[in-house]
Amino acid sequence: MESLLVPTGIVALAEIGDKTQLLALLLAARFRKPWPIIAGIIAATLANHFAAGAIGSWVASLFSAATLSWTLAASFAAVALWTLVPDKLDDDEASQLKRYGPFLTTLIAFFLAEMGDKTQIATVMLAAQYPHLLMVVIGTTLGMLLANVPVVLAGNFAAERLPLALIRRVAAAAFAALALYAGYEALKLSGLL
Structure with a gap:
């Protein structure tokens, strides 16, 4: 269960406050169709985090414990420091994809936004740390959904009222x-302890 709960x-x-959360807010405002956006987030996150988790598991096999x-x-430690820096989103990233509809736009935009993002790097590290790759990927995907689905459903209302600085800390x-x-x-x- 730890392989699922910790990553989640x-x-x-x-x-919270990450560029993909800002992207979810932007997509919700543009399309006003939450369910295709949520489906796109799930598909993009599963694909991205499964690839990241596979890399983490592979890297774990190369080194001593x-x-x-x-x-x-x-x-x-590096990701802890990185988390303190607020993300910004270039409005053009999603607007160029709008012609593809809410699901495909979300799928492409979220997949690309996660490339090199702190949560993708965290997924690599968590998969290297925990032995159950599938549980880690499910956990990181659930974590992504816990943060982004309320933003898609509630729009600006929820995002403006969250204490983002405290949550980043x-x-x-x-x-x-x-x-x-x-x-x-x-x-x-x-053997040092």
């Missing part, structure tokens, strides 16, 4: 906690 919580927190733990600790603290845990594991595996 981490990604849900990391997504201690090396992987040190790498994870440094990576989680909580997400950064969660990544920092994962970094500390991975560092502790690295110390144990290295």
Whole structure:
């Protein structure tokens, strides 16, 4: 269950105020058809996070447990700092795709927006840390949906009332906690504890 629950919580927190959440808001305002947008988010996230998770699982197989733990600790610390920086969205990213309809526009825009995003990197790291790839991908996808579906359904109302700075700090603290845990594991595996 940890392979499902930790990724769900981490990604849900990391997504608050992220560019993909801003993209969800923009798509909801443009199309006013929430269900095709939500379906596009699910399809894009599953495809993107499955590829990221597969890379994380593969990378985990290349390194010793201690090396992987040190790498994870440094990576989680970097993502914790990255989470504190608010994302911005270029309005042209979604407007160029509008002619494809809400589902295809969302699928393409979300897939591209997630490339190199902190939640995609987090998915790589979580898949490297946890042994159940499918549970990690389902968890990161659920986290993405927990953050983005309310924005699609509620539009500007919810996004304007969330304390984004506080939520970014909580997400950064969660990544920092994962970094500390991975560092502790690295110390144990290295025989230093």
